[in-house]
Amino acid sequence: MNTDFSALSQIDWEQFLPLLLIYISINLILLGCACIDWFRRKDRIATPTTWLLIILLVQPIGSILYFVLGRRMTA
């Protein structure tokens, strides 16, 4: 694991920040949509807890996997 946090101060944040914000906001929107949808349908999904963990932990792809596969696997 990289514990050299001084590297963070060397990155050119001024150019990096807008992009990082785009990335984080895309991820947050996806995460939010998936969570709202999970909350609405959690009684109908086959294994709701597993899917919530997938949405929260497998960050970029997890919510897409939930939308494509998880929400159709009804109990």
Place this chain on the structure above:
Amino acid sequence: MRTFYTLTWTEWLEAWKEWKIVWLPLFFIALGVTQPLLLMYMDVLLAHVGSADGIIVDPNRPVPQSLDVFSATIYGQFNQLGLIVLIMSFMGLLASDRQTGMQDFILTRPVSRNVYLLSKWFSHGMISLFGMLIGALTSYCLTVYWFGSLSPLLALRIILDFSLWTLFVVSLTLLISTFLRRAVPIGILSLVVSLLLVALPSLIPDILFFMPGALLSLPSHTSFFSSSHLIGIISCLIWILLILGWSALRFRKTAY
């Protein structure tokens, strides 16, 4: 015409209810941002992320041109991970209707089977193109912002080629859906076939120039009106029509 309009509208409504309209463009934006980002920050990332001591990037390497970056985004990112997610998103286009019994419901009404198939193809193609175009536009803006100007005509040609390829993949999935019953085998088979159709023409471009995947193996600076590109476009359109016709024939014979 009215039934076609209604069925297409229903598909869009369903895509909206399934959040597909939201996540598909978001996913493609993320994909389109990845390639310029990686190329732009290669040095910074190599120097600071992970324990990659001793690795240096050749300081005399040519600066990546904006055309290379953009075509790598479309042909690399969109056509690999993007294609997988696209096929996953519409692999159930007939299968899910069949499983819920919606197909019986629709086809016992005075709805022509061809109109039903065509509306499926059109709506799923348009939804996929919608997501893909938004992602490609973001990628184009970012590429121009970081790597200098890129002729919009060339970018449009690359996007148009990929759109035609996407429409071909939708019709391929439609054809395979008339053979198989369950969604997941349909998705896997159409993914394998479409990857083969991209790989084969890039291996033997002289013989297989008429395959639909040959559009994607053209050199990235090909102009729109060059003969190889026009031949590629026309053959791709013909392939789409042939496959749609074949699936209509298949769909007419099967009794549901």
